[in-house]
Amino acid sequence: MKRIPTAALCFFFFAMMFQAKGQEFLKAHGKVIIKESGDTFLLRGMGLGGWMLQEGYMLQTADFANPQHQIRAKIQELIGPEATDQFYDAWLSNHVRKIDIDSLGAWGFNAVRLPMHYNLFTLPIEKEPVPGQNTWLDKGFELTDSLISWCKQNGMYVILDLHATPGGQGKDQGISDYDPSKPSLWESPANQAKTIALWKRIAQKYANEPTVAGYDLINEPNWDLPSNVQLRNLYEALTDSIRAVDTKHILFIEGNWFANDFTRLLPPWDDKHRLQPPHKYWSYNDQASIQWVLDIRQTFGVPIFLGESGENSNVWFRDAIRLLEDHGIGWAWWPMKKIESIAGPLSVVKTPAYQALLDYWNGTGPAPSAAFAKNALMGITEGLKLENCVFQKDVIDAMFRQVYSDETVPFKTQNIPGVVYSTDFDMGVLGSAYFDTDVANYQVSAEFTPPGTMVGLTATTRWISKRPRTASIPTATASAGWAPENGCNTTSRLPKAPPMMSTCG
Numbered sequence: 001m002k003r004i005p006t007a008a009l010c011f012f013f014f015a016m017m018f019q020a021k022g023q024e025f026l027k028a029h030g031k032v033i034i035k036e037s038g039d040t041f042l043l044r045g046m047g048l049g050g051w052m053l054q055e056g057y058m059l060q061t062a063d064f065a066n067p068q069h070q071i072r073a074k075i076q077e078l079i080g081p082e083a084t085d086q087f088y089d090a091w092l093s094n095h096v097r098k099i100d101i102d103s104l105g106a107w108g109f110n111a112v113r114l115p116m117h118y119n120l121f122t123l124p125i126e127k128e129p130v131p132g133q134n135t136w137l138d139k140g141f142e143l144t145d146s147l148i149s150w151c152k153q154n155g156m157y158v159i160l161d162l163h164a165t166p167g168g169q170g171k172d173q174g175i176s177d178y179d180p181s182k183p184s185l186w187e188s189p190a191n192q193a194k195t196i197a198l199w200k201r202i203a204q205k206y207a208n209e210p211t212v213a214g215y216d217l218i219n220e221p222n223w224d225l226p227s228n229v230q231l232r233n234l235y236e237a238l239t240d241s242i243r244a245v246d247t248k249h250i251l252f253i254e255g256n257w258f259a260n261d262f263t264r265l266l267p268p269w270d271d272k273h274r275l276q277p278p279h280k281y282w283s284y285n286d287q288a289s290i291q292w293v294l295d296i297r298q299t300f301g302v303p304i305f306l307g308e309s310g311e312n313s314n315v316w317f318r319d320a321i322r323l324l325e326d327h328g329i330g331w332a333w334w335p336m337k338k339i340e341s342i343a344g345p346l347s348v349v350k351t352p353a354y355q356a357l358l359d360y361w362n363g364t365g366p367a368p369s370a371a372f373a374k375n376a377l378m379g380i381t382e383g384l385k386l387e388n389c390v391f392q393k394d395v396i397d398a399m400f401r402q403v404y405s406d407e408t409v410p411f412k413t414q415n416i417p418g419v420v421y422s423t424d425f426d427m428g429v430l431g432s433a434y435f436d437t438d439v440a441n442y443q444v445s446a447e448f449t450p451p452g453t454m455v456g457l458t459a460t461t462r463w464i465s466k467r468p469r470t471a472s473i474p475t476a477t478a479s480a481g482w483a484p485e486n487g488c489n490t491t492s493r494l495p496k497a498p499p500m501m502s503t504c505g
Helices: 006-010 068-095 098-107 138-153 189-206 226-243 287-300 314-326 352-361 370-383 393-399
Strands: 026-029 032-035 044-047 111-117 157-164 212-216 250-252 305-310 330-334 337-339 346-348 454-460 475-482
Touching (some): 026 250, 111 138, 111 330, 287 314
Parallel strands (some): 044 330, 111 157, 157 212, 212 250, 305 330
């Protein structure tokens, strides 16, 4: 198993130079994002999924524990509450560190999107000592402060993304840690009030911090909200709360149904700085697939930023980024690392001990001792450290160099005579470095999903462009979410998102 040598961290990209004058605030200006100096700025971001909010598919627990509260419960049953706290402390300490941000900057990224879980910043409403009041927690702010500091040192920006709101904002439980036994964000005025107060608290703290690009107010709402009236009302309340203390930062306003239904969310109500961040997964990479967002930009004069995408092949990554950048659209990929990933730059090694835990939880293995389980889990937290991950440089090559070059470059130096493995072919675009017919997943464009059904991605494919590092054929699994009874993205709006742009994940 390959590890990341120090020299490889920079790969073949030039390190980003941080200007002595410091960073400038970003703002939405007409149809583009600009710096204070007036220069147009294209965000190229990476989502730090799995850090502050665990999702079951990233830990391979989705079949029996998808949202974080279920994952934590499974762990606590095995090792007890004190050791569980130790595990989560180590998880938060090791998942994202300065070396991760230094590496992202060196690879070519100029921003990160931080998916935040509200429970690192404030207590759930049911645990508040005084109902209706807010207890503020230091942990989330301390982690965010560290991330901002590391990004500032690399001349990068941070998008603060509330990925798990109080109560949860969607029926896809894994995305927002939603617990159906408790009131959701949309069913509880108390959860809405806490969300409003949390964003005001965040805005107060970072109002004068130019490293923060802006505030992504609610990630991927997915709830039956007729005509988006309730969503619009909450967004307006959040805007008023933030603008009372911060008039500088961009507001990222996601639509319903996994970010893509902007019914009643346009034209903009905030006359300062806001943009629309649709999400895109598993769809064709042609202009038709993004025409609806180009129409939004043209009709309403707002910038477009692809707030989340990824979980596919190198061919798909290269084609999607070229399509977006040809139309002046910035992007944030997802995610940076997960266990046994072939679709991101960093893969966390799944140890035999962790597999034994998965087998037990899946009902196919014996019960482990508490000591064994704790060691297995703490071993995974060590595996989160970048230097212990598998660095998949072909992913970075596809996302940056290949976007504007058809030239092939060696994947590694071959010693001849010696063994040359078929997976070590040159890096480059399809048709130049290699040829294959099964190169990406286009299921959202290619398949119709009946209303009220689960849309899933479970692909066992060759996907040669992903360069599997093991002898076995890789399996890429992602939960694609919950579709409402009347279907995803079918409500009337102008412009209307075609089904191929919907992401249920």
